[in-house]
Amino acid sequence: xxxxxxxxxxxxxxxxxxxxxxxxxxxxxxxxxxxxxxxxxxxxxxxxxxxxxxxxxxxxxxxxxxxxxxxxxxxxxxxxxxxxxxxxxxxxxxxxxxxxxxxxxxxxxxxxxxxxxxxxxxxxxxxxxxxxxxxxxxxxxxxxxxxxxxxxxxxxxxxxxxxxxxxxxxxxxxxxxxxxxxxxxxxxxxxxxxxxxxxxxxxxxxxxxxxxxxxxxxxxxxxxxxxxxxxxxxxxxxxxxxxxxxxxx
Amino acid sequence: xxxxxxxxxxxxxxxxxxxxxxxxxxxxxxxxxxxxxxxxxxxxxxxxxxxxxxxxxxxxxxxxxxxxxxxxxxxxxxxxxxxxxxxxxxxxxxxxxxxxxxxxxxxxxxxxxxxxxxxxxxxxxxxxxxxxxxxxxxxxxxxxxxxxxxxxxxxxxxxxxxxxxxxxxxxxxxxxxxxxxxxxxxxxxxxxxxxxxxxxxxxxxxxxxxxxxxxxxxxxxxxxxxxxxxxxxxxxxxxxxxxxxxxxxxxxxxxxxxxxxxxxxxxxxxxxxxxxxxxxxxxxxxxxxxxxxxxxxxxxxxxxxxxxxxxxxxxxxxxxxx
Amino acid sequence: xxxxxxxxxxxxxxxxxxxxxxxxxxxxxxxxxxxxxxxxxxxxxxxxxxxxxxxxxxxxxxxxxxxxxxxxxxxxxxxxxxxxxxxxxxxxxxxxxxxxxxxxxxxxxxxxxxxxxxxxxxxxxxxxxxxxxxxxxxxxxxxxxxxxxxxxxxxxxxxxxxxxxxxxxxxxxxxxxxxxxxxxxxxxxxxxxxxxxxxxxxxxxxxxxxxxxxxxxxxxxxxxxxxxxxxxxxxxxxxxxxxxxxxxxxxxxxxxxxxxxxxxxxxxxx
Numbered sequence: 001x002x003x004x005x006x007x008x009x010x011x012x013x014x015x016x017x018x019x020x021x022x023x024x025x026x027x028x029x030x031x032x033x034x035x036x037x038x039x040x041x042x043x044x045x046x047x048x049x050x051x052x053x054x055x056x057x058x059x060x061x062x063x064x065x066x067x068x069x070x071x072x073x074x075x076x077x078x079x080x081x082x083x084x085x086x087x088x089x090x091x092x093x094x095x096x097x098x099x100x101x102x103x104x105x106x107x108x109x110x111x112x113x114x115x116x117x118x119x120x121x122x123x124x125x126x127x128x129x130x131x132x133x134x135x136x137x138x139x140x141x142x143x144x145x146x147x148x149x150x151x152x153x154x155x156x157x158x159x160x161x162x163x164x165x166x167x168x169x170x171x172x173x174x175x176x177x178x179x180x181x182x183x184x185x186x187x188x189x190x191x192x193x194x195x196x197x198x199x200x201x202x203x204x205x206x207x208x209x210x211x212x213x214x215x216x217x218x219x220x221x222x223x224x225x226x227x228x229x230x231x232x233x234x235x236x237x238x239x240x241x242x243x244x245x246x247x248x249x
Numbered sequence: 250x251x252x253x254x255x256x257x258x259x260x261x262x263x264x265x266x267x268x269x270x271x272x273x274x275x276x277x278x279x280x281x282x283x284x285x286x287x288x289x290x291x292x293x294x295x296x297x298x299x300x301x302x303x304x305x306x307x308x309x310x311x312x313x314x315x316x317x318x319x320x321x322x323x324x325x326x327x328x329x330x331x332x333x334x335x336x337x338x339x340x341x342x343x344x345x346x347x348x349x350x351x352x353x354x355x356x357x358x359x360x361x362x363x364x365x366x367x368x369x370x371x372x373x374x375x376x377x378x379x380x381x382x383x384x385x386x387x388x389x390x391x392x393x394x395x396x397x398x399x400x401x402x403x404x405x406x407x408x409x410x411x412x413x414x415x416x417x418x419x420x421x422x423x424x425x426x427x428x429x430x431x432x433x434x435x436x437x438x439x440x441x442x443x444x445x446x447x448x449x450x451x452x453x454x455x456x457x458x459x460x461x462x463x464x465x466x467x468x469x470x471x472x473x474x475x476x477x478x479x480x481x482x483x484x485x486x487x488x489x490x491x492x493x494x495x496x497x498x499x500x501x502x503x504x505x506x507x508x509x510x511x512x513x514x515x516x517x518x519x520x521x522x523x524x525x526x527x528x529x530x531x532x533x534x535x536x537x538x539x540x541x542x543x544x545x546x547x548x549x550x551x552x553x554x555x556x557x558x559x560x561x562x563x564x565x566x567x568x569x570x571x
Numbered sequence: 572x573x574x575x576x577x578x579x580x581x582x583x584x585x586x587x588x589x590x591x592x593x594x595x596x597x598x599x600x601x602x603x604x605x606x607x608x609x610x611x612x613x614x615x616x617x618x619x620x621x622x623x624x625x626x627x628x629x630x631x632x633x634x635x636x637x638x639x640x641x642x643x644x645x646x647x648x649x650x651x652x653x654x655x656x657x658x659x660x661x662x663x664x665x666x667x668x669x670x671x672x673x674x675x676x677x678x679x680x681x682x683x684x685x686x687x688x689x690x691x692x693x694x695x696x697x698x699x700x701x702x703x704x705x706x707x708x709x710x711x712x713x714x715x716x717x718x719x720x721x722x723x724x725x726x727x728x729x730x731x732x733x734x735x736x737x738x739x740x741x742x743x744x745x746x747x748x749x750x751x752x753x754x755x756x757x758x759x760x761x762x763x764x765x766x767x768x769x770x771x772x773x774x775x776x777x778x779x780x781x782x783x784x785x786x787x788x789x790x791x792x793x794x795x796x797x798x799x800x801x802x803x804x805x806x807x808x809x810x811x812x813x814x815x816x817x818x819x820x821x822x823x824x825x826x827x828x829x830x831x832x833x834x835x836x837x838x839x840x841x
Contacts, residue, residue, distance in 0.1 A: 510776050
């Protein structure tokens with residue numbers, strides 16, 4: 001579904017990601033794992049064309065035969081609106097603090113797939129309910145909700161939109177352990193029930209072991225190893241991967 | 250919540266007015282010379298002994314300054330601001346004549362400053378790195394470094410003396426012969442001077458806020474998830490408006506100060522010019538009256554701005570819940 | 572790099588202005604108050620570089636001499652407001668708690684006062700001169716300094732090295748001076764620069780209204796006060812040059828302030 005080929009990213013002349021290539025198969029959960037600063041989050045920014053000012057990306061990233069790095073802004077917006085959904089790390093800061101949640105959730109979900117506000121409320125209330133959220137949050141502001149609630153709101157939007165590709169960038173690192181578990185279950189459910197392809201960025205090997213089918217290991221801006229999770233855990237080839245796996249026990 | 254907030258703000262306004270009036274009262278009474286004479290001023294000879302007695306008793310001129318201030322306060326609350334010794338008319342009447350002119354000048358300049366700075370600041374802020382973005386930063390510093398009254402002198406010497414197209418001073422009466430257009434002709438020069446020296450720095454402030462706001466996390470999240478650019482911009486502008494409003498509030502006191510000088514230069518028949526006049530002629534009751542009125546205008550403007558911020562910013566409304 | 576060149580340029584401009592006004596006694600071709608009734612209203616040209624005024628006084632010499640007065644008033648008042656601001660803001664920030672809240676409320680009230688009006692009444696009723704003006708500008712001008720010092724102190728108080736110093740039993744006055752105050756210097760410097768520009772504005776405005784520096788002493792504001800009448804009869808040079816000099820001085824200060832402020836701000840937000 002997504003094929004990244006020789007992706008390099010430079011920020012202010014400094015190379016952050018160097019010739020990384022990997023493949024995200026349809027209907028599976030693929031995980032990119034690496035320490036902070038390994039370039040994994042920048043890789044996502046490049047794919048979504050949201051790199052900070054002063055940075056450049058080179059290479060190719062084919063999403064359904066369309067090169068995400070080469071298409072126009074308009075095409076990119078269309079893909080970001082209807083095909084890909086991204087859940088970010090910092091849920092507390094992911095929403096505009098001065099707009100009610102109901103309106104923002106609509107912008108993040110219903111509006112993207114051209115649903116009316118009435119349709120949105122009908123469908124969203126059920127989804128929120130399933131996630132253990134009261135529909136009263138629609139009338140609240142982001143700063144009145146907890147990080148866990150906000151992250152579930154994001155997931156609610158993903159459930160609503162049913163994107164073809166769900167990208168989750170360190171979605172659990174701001175949550176406590178209990179919520180982390182719940183969140184991982186949600187991702188699994190989404191993949192199993194709706195068949196959503198998921199690209200999960202994390203630094204947590206436990207999470208990878210639990211949900212991912214495939215893994216991509218990044219280190220200092222380079223992809224050092226790619227493979228099925230079970231195989232890599234059994235027989236790591238790269239020296240860094242070995243060290244990483246050892247540190248787990 | 251809202252009622253409580255309004256009450257608190259009003260209390261604050263009252264405190265400000267008390268501090269301002271007491272300070273000015275104190276300064277004037279600490280001035281060299283007999284306070285009684287300062288109070289009667291040039292009218293002292295024309296008053297008979299009984300009349301002097303009466304005024305002295307009403308304003309407690311023979312008692313300590315705090316008592317005098319207390320009497321002044323009581324009289325003021327009753328609506329008696331005393332009689333201007335220069336004009337021999339009640340202060341409140343004079344203030345009533347002047348107020349509309351000051352409100353007109355203030356209203357017109359504030360309107361154009363806000364409209365102009367929002368327009369310029371938004372365009373420049375949304376296009377970070379563009380020529381307009383960089384140009385506005387420099388231009389705003391330059392225009393705000395010009396002393397407004399000096400620009401006024403230049404304008405007078407060019408438009409009034411050399412070209413003779415606009416009047417150099419005066420106000421023009423709305424009810425007068427020339428009507429509205431005549432008034433407008435008098436308004437152009439003073440208003441332009443104030444707008445020109447303020448609009449840039451206001452625009453720049455908004456521009457910086459918009460640029461800061463555009464770099465926020467939630468903007469990236471929204472953009473990555475295909476939220477329309479229109480909605481994103483609306484959100485950025487909304488949030489950038491809080492510090493902008495706050496900035497307007499912060500500059501209002503000095504804005505009134507600045508327009509005092511411009512009013513005086515163009516002999517604009519307003520409160521500012523009145524203040525200067527009463528300062529120069531040491532017309533004590535009149536000066537106290539105009540200071541109090543200008544103080545009230547500042548307090549009211551700040552109240553309006555605070556109220557706007559309060560209604561726009563849910564974080565303030567919800568008492569800063571995190 | 573470019574902004575550094577700009578900074579150097581404006582520093583040089585300000586330096587030249589300050590230098591030539593401080594040494595106006597030696598540099599000016601005439602005594603600033605020397606009248607010559609045979610040479611009134613001479614336009615700029617031979618003998619009088621920038622012309623003469625209604626009493627035949629040399630405009631260029633008065634500009635330099637006037638600058639000395641204006642800049643002296645501004646400097647004295649800024650030093651005064653610096654001391655007051657550091658004391659008030661430092662105390663409020665260091666003590667914190669209820670005291671801090673109360674002092675900040677009071678500061679909010681002060682900020683709401685149109686200080687120009689207070690200065691005006693003070694000058695008029697005290698029949699003040701140059702020094703009283705410096706005093707009153709200083710006494711009313713410390714609010715922004717106090718705010719900055721307070722926020723700097725609050726930020727630094729929590730910093731690790733200050734906590735360490737406290738743990739080692741460093742005396743309080745030493746912590747305040749060598750840690751808190753020393754590290755606030757960049758921020759204080761910037762706000763003091765802007766205060767300086769503001770003080771010039773106020774001196775010029777008051778003297779322009781005729782209630783600032785006494786007429787016998789030339790200042791930039793005084794010159795503009797007289798220029799009001801001169802302009803009406805076409806002697807534009809008397810009003811033009813003081814204004815330009817005020818403009819350039821304030822411009823230079825503002826640009827220097829901006830250049831120093833920006834990297835600061837970036838450092839604090841990082």
